[in-house]
Amino acid sequence: MSVPKGDVFLAGVGGQGTLLASEVLCDAFLLSGFDVKKSEVHGMAQRGGSVTTHLRFGPKVFSPLIEPGKADLLIAFEKIEALRFAHYLRPGGAMVVNAQEIFPPSVATGQERYPQDVAERLRAVTDRLHMVDALAAALSMREVRAVNIVLVGAASHFLPLPEAVYEEALKARLPEGIVDVNVRAFRAGRALLQPA
Amino acid sequence: MSVLVKKEEIRLLSGNEAISRGAFEAGVKVASAYPGTPSTEILENFVRYEGVYAEWAPNEKVAVEVAIGASMGGVRALATMKHVGVNVAADPIFTASYTGVRGGLVIVTADDPELHSSQNEQDNRHYAVAAKIPMLEPSDSSEAKEFTRLAFELSEKYDTPVFLRTTTRISHAKGVVRLDEPSVPAFAPGFTPDPAKWVMLPVNAKRRHVVVEERTKALREFAETWEGNRIEWGDRSLGIVTSGVSWQYVKEAFPDASVLKIGLAWPLPERLFLEFAAGVSRVVVVEELDPHLETHVKALGILAQGKELIPIVGELDPRIVRQAITGESIPARAPETVPSRPPNLCPGCPHRGLFFALKKLKVTVTGDIGCYTLATLPPLGAMDSCICMGASIGNAHGMEKALGPDGAGKVVAVIGDSTFLHSGVTGLMNVVYNRGVSTVILLDNDITAMTGAQQNPSTGKTLHGEPTRRTDLPALCRALGVEHVYTVNPHDMKRTEALLRREVARREPSVIITKAPCALLPEHRRQKRPVYEVIADLCTGCKACSRLGCPAIEWVPFTPDEAVAAGKKATQRGIARISPLLCDGCNQCPPLCKFQAILEKKP
Numbered sequence: 001m002s003v004p005k006g007d008v009f010l011a012g013v014g015g016q017g018t019l020l021a022s023e024v025l026c027d028a029f030l031l032s033g034f035d036v037k038k039s040e041v042h043g044m045a046q047r048g049g050s051v052t053t054h055l056r057f058g059p060k061v062f063s064p065l066i067e068p069g070k071a072d073l074l075i076a077f078e079k080i081e082a083l084r085f086a087h088y089l090r091p092g093g094a095m096v097v098n099a100q101e102i103f104p105p106s107v108a109t110g111q112e113r114y115p116q117d118v119a120e121r122l123r124a125v126t127d128r129l130h131m132v133d134a135l136a137a138a139l140s141m142r143e144v145r146a147v148n149i150v151l152v153g154a155a156s157h158f159l160p161l162p163e164a165v166y167e168e169a170l171k172a173r174l175p176e177g178i179v180d181v182n183v184r185a186f187r188a189g190r191a192l193l194q195p196a
Numbered sequence: 197m198s199v200l201v202k203k204e205e206i207r208l209l210s211g212n213e214a215i216s217r218g219a220f221e222a223g224v225k226v227a228s229a230y231p232g233t234p235s236t237e238i239l240e241n242f243v244r245y246e247g248v249y250a251e252w253a254p255n256e257k258v259a260v261e262v263a264i265g266a267s268m269g270g271v272r273a274l275a276t277m278k279h280v281g282v283n284v285a286a287d288p289i290f291t292a293s294y295t296g297v298r299g300g301l302v303i304v305t306a307d308d309p310e311l312h313s314s315q316n317e318q319d320n321r322h323y324a325v326a327a328k329i330p331m332l333e334p335s336d337s338s339e340a341k342e343f344t345r346l347a348f349e350l351s352e353k354y355d356t357p358v359f360l361r362t363t364t365r366i367s368h369a370k371g372v373v374r375l376d377e378p379s380v381p382a383f384a385p386g387f388t389p390d391p392a393k394w395v396m397l398p399v400n401a402k403r404r405h406v407v408v409e410e411r412t413k414a415l416r417e418f419a420e421t422w423e424g425n426r427i428e429w430g431d432r433s434l435g436i437v438t439s440g441v442s443w444q445y446v447k448e449a450f451p452d453a454s455v456l457k458i459g460l461a462w463p464l465p466e467r468l469f470l471e472f473a474a475g476v477s478r479v480v481v482v483e484e485l486d487p488h489l490e491t492h493v494k495a496l497g498i499l500a501q502g503k504e505l506i507p508i509v510g511e512l513d514p515r516i517v518r519q520a521i522t523g524e525s526i527p528a529r530a531p532e533t534v535p536s537r538p539p540n541l542c543p544g545c546p547h548r549g550l551f552f553a554l555k556k557l558k559v560t561v562t563g564d565i566g567c568y569t570l571a572t573l574p575p576l577g578a579m580d581s582c583i584c585m586g587a588s589i590g591n592a593h594g595m596e597k598a599l600g601p602d603g604a605g606k607v608v609a610v611i612g613d614s615t616f617l618h619s620g621v622t623g624l625m626n627v628v629y630n631r632g633v634s635t636v637i638l639l640d641n642d643i644t645a646m647t648g649a650q651q652n653p654s655t656g657k658t659l660h661g662e663p664t665r666r667t668d669l670p671a672l673c674r675a676l677g678v679e680h681v682y683t684v685n686p687h688d689m690k691r692t693e694a695l696l697r698r699e700v701a702r703r704e705p706s707v708i709i710t711k712a713p714c715a716l717l718p719e720h721r722r723q724k725r726p727v728y729e730v731i732a733d734l735c736t737g738c739k740a741c742s743r744l745g746c747p748a749i750e751w752v753p754f755t756p757d758e759a760v761a762a763g764k765k766a767t768q769r770g771i772a773r774i775s776p777l778l779c780d781g782c783n784q785c786p787p788l789c790k791f792q793a794i795l796e797k798k799p
Contacts, residue, residue, distance in 0.1 A: 013537065014539065015542075026208050026370060027208065030206075030208050030372065035372060036208065036370075036371075036372070037336070037369060037370060037371045038369065038370045039365055039368060039369035039370075040368055041234075041312040041313070041364065041368060042233055042234065042236075042237075042313070042368055042648065047539035047540060047541065047542060047567060047570060048537075048539055048540040048541075048542065048747050049537055049538055049539035049540070050537045061371075062444040062445075062447040062448045063444045063445050063447075063448040063513065063514050064336075064365055064369035064371070064441070064444065065365065065445075065513045065514070067513060067514050067515040068515060068528050068529075069526075069528040069529060080534050080535060080537065081537070083532045083534045084531070084532065084534050084537075085531075086529070086531075086532055087528060087529040087530065087531045087532070089529075103747075103750045103751075104535045104536065104537040105537070105538065105540055105573075105574070105575075105745060105747075106535045106536065107535055107750075107751070108742070108745075108747065108749060108750050108751055109574075109575055109739075109742045109743075109745065109751060110739060110742060110751035110753060110769070110770060112535055113753055114535075115534060115535070121532060125529070144777060
């Protein structure tokens, strides 16, 4: 995707670190000279519920919200959340989906099953579906909290920025003590997928 | 941590961060607030600047009174709150409109269209009209900073408090902001007695009202010429009047249309409206929530369309605006049907223990504003009402009086520590004074949790992070005249239930303080905690633990074949499992298992 503007939709579960992931992406765009806007919701919605971030970049961005059917890239931190917001993706858009399953209350309490057909249903939305096991990658680094940056690494293939700028953004954004693990998480994530 | 100031520096800031930056650049010395989504981060960011004083007040009324006092004392002052906070603070605000200011005084109201984290979606532009206070409305982070600076200048120039109104998509959207140097105050701090201005006896207030009306006229003239209210001429066949974040949606949906962008939501520029209407063949007013601009546009005799096209409920986006104005329906993929994921109490949340115990009593629970409002959702389903901050205690007392002797022991109030100090204290005073017998449960988790862990008078720390004297909650309740005040650890549900049963039956007012720290507090997270696991061989699938609704407890369903393969009866529908990633080690679930299947996981 080498266009100078685009819409990136992030979806996950409160507590998964979508906020930091979108901060890093925004910083990377800003460092690269783009206008960028992002919008998300704080407060009650963050207590384990569905959370989303709308991130838009380009020469000049007006609306902080992405319209349904217009996102170029959907980064989902959880499978059901990918499906919940799949209608935001434009036809032909790319999807990077963490294979992790986090049970919503109705599943956790046994009222319904975790949908078994998520991958098929996502594939019906786009043939540019990329499932990655970001949790496994993070656990292999013994840092479960790095799932978010692993996903940023995997998704970076679909964004028009050089690899170095993400690492620059991580260094600028994070406390020194956790920069290294997150740079490694980014690289591990990037290694999960082949260049688009 | 101080924030460096470099000239020409560009930052990506949220609207809230931009407002704090604007306040710093405007030379604000005193800021006071009660946290509330989407306003909270303004003060959390402001306090990091050097040379400023900022505080969490117990409620928004106090915050505004503090800011008024600081303004009287000759410094620029800021009070911030969410939209419903203005209801609490309305009393001082309406009269501060009459007194005017010395140091610039700005009140931020952060509205929440779509109710992302609120109990209503009131439109606070009405407050500007009703209190006769000018209101600026930025459209992005850059304007949020510039308008904040301007708000202080207008405040001093026109001798008035100034509202700055944001909405969630301004407060919590990030955009590019150019930083500037802070300005130097035009005058030194100091209070000059002036009873005719500051003492609102009727005789003085009547004269000040005349001043207020003159001021509004002068501000209306300012509104006619200020560049923040501007016509962007384009295609003359469609003219859109808009403000705030809606302007962004309009620019996205109709890049070629003529647009009248309103930056000052009150008072409104009448000549500018007329000039715009005369220059276009169709006028549409695009605004979220109530028809504020529309009403005033139409009052000028302009034929305009507004709420007959644009939804009055919820927030807008470019798609809604485009469809509403063109009437075209834009085909799009329908959302997939998937299990819903509402917010939930966190794993290890102490509130869960209380509500699990409370549900067994089968009492009516009047609730309040906080994380614990989530206990109303299944499977806990243990809350019956939620109106506003502090309402639970008055609600319980009123219901008890309505039900008479039959109601005794059937209603309890539930309220958090910060919410109690915000506006529950007077409710409890009323119970004691008016011979009520309500049981009030005070959920003390040592923090204001819902808004993201802010200090409050009972936590022992200020916004600046300094240690301070704590409000002693049990002593406060006793001082109000409650004789029966007991504290219990809600993770111990057996004890909690026994205490609840005893106090609910008591024919006198009583307060039960459930005391355990919020599971998200860093102090708690740093502690070494056990992780529990379900021993699959022992689990009979009875779901006793599932009824806690803990996100860490997952249900693994079985088909009859899977059950048999797992060594269970074919009729067993599944087993419970505890996610080691989510378990907080609170020990609420192990005692619920009659089969001792939940044990501490050994490393």
